[in-house]
Amino acid sequence: MSSIIFSILAVGGFLCLYRIYRGPSIADRAVGVDIMGILFVGITALTALFYDLSFLMDLSITLTLFSFIGTLALAKYLEKRSLDD
Amino acid sequence: MISPIGWIIIWIGIFFDILGTVGLVRFPDVYNRLQASTKCVTLGTLGIMIGIFLLRGFSPMGIKALICGAFLLLTSPVAAHALMKGSLHFGTKLWKGTVVDKYGEEKLGGEQIEKESK
Numbered sequence: 001m002s003s004i005i006f007s008i009l010a011v012g013g014f015l016c017l018y019r020i021y022r023g024p025s026i027a028d029r030a031v032g033v034d035i036m037g038i039l040f041v042g043i044t045a046l047t048a049l050f051y052d053l054s055f056l057m058d059l060s061i062t063l064t065l066f067s068f069i070g071t072l073a074l075a076k077y078l079e080k081r082s083l084d085d
Numbered sequence: 086m087i088s089p090i091g092w093i094i095i096w097i098g099i100f101f102d103i104l105g106t107v108g109l110v111r112f113p114d115v116y117n118r119l120q121a122s123t124k125c126v127t128l129g130t131l132g133i134m135i136g137i138f139l140l141r142g143f144s145p146m147g148i149k150a151l152i153c154g155a156f157l158l159l160t161s162p163v164a165a166h167a168l169m170k171g172s173l174h175f176g177t178k179l180w181k182g183t184v185v186d187k188y189g190e191e192k193l194g195g196e197q198i199e200k201e202s203k
Contacts, residue, residue: 005095005099008099008102008103009099009102009103011103011106012102012103012105012106013106015106015107015109015110016106016109018110019109019110019118025115025172025175025177026175027115027168027171027172027175027177028115028118030168030171030172031109031115031118031119031122031168032109034122034164034165034168035105035106035109035122035125038125038126038129038130038157038161039102039106039125039130041130041153041157042098042099042102042129042130042133045130045133045134045137045150045153046095046133046137048137048146049137049140049141049146052146054144054145054146054149057145057146057149057150057153058149060149060150060153061149061152061153061156064153064156064157064160065156065160067160067164068160068161068163068164071164071167071168072163072164072167074168074171075164075167075168075170075171076167076171077171078168078171078172078174078175079170079171079174079175080174080175
């Protein structure tokens with residue numbers, strides 16, 4: 001069961017990588033990075049479930065917040081404002 | 086009784102994850118792509134978190150899954166909104182099949198829709 005689920009999510013990650021590689025503008029690449037971060041949160045949580053490692057859920061929470069901060073920084077860069085504005 | 090429901094919700098989450106990434110590849114411009122792929126978050130990864138909570142109950146892993154789901158639900162729409170506004174101000178054109186662009190008319194002076202190239 002676990003190998004099937006991880007294979008499906010890895011296919012999703014490769015589709016995100018395709019969009020990051022081919023994206024016509026910077027905004028497309030930013031969207032791809034955001035969605036790939038969210039996919040990694042799901043993969044980490046499922047790893048914690050299958051191998052019964054509770055500390056990986058802490059890593060999952062941290063990944064969520066870091067993905068949020070990274071996306072906000074990219075959005076501010078796209079809007080041509082400085083980071084402390 | 087709880088365990089099959091948890092697995093079904095996890096599979097629904099994985100299904101929506103793969104559909105969101107397919108939409109990220111297939112849709113024509115940034116705004117359509119972002120609209121398709123934020124379904125990854127609210128139904129996909131949040132579904133996985135709720136499934137883990139149903140499978141593990143009130144153990145440390147289940148409570149952490151609930152907290153992670155709450156953070157996802159709070160942070161992800163904010164990030165998507167900021168990204169979309171940022172890409173509009175950056176000057177990314179809308180798809181040429183777009184019907185109306187009220188935000189561009191009011192805030193940016195003129196529609197931002199891409200012209201049909203002959």
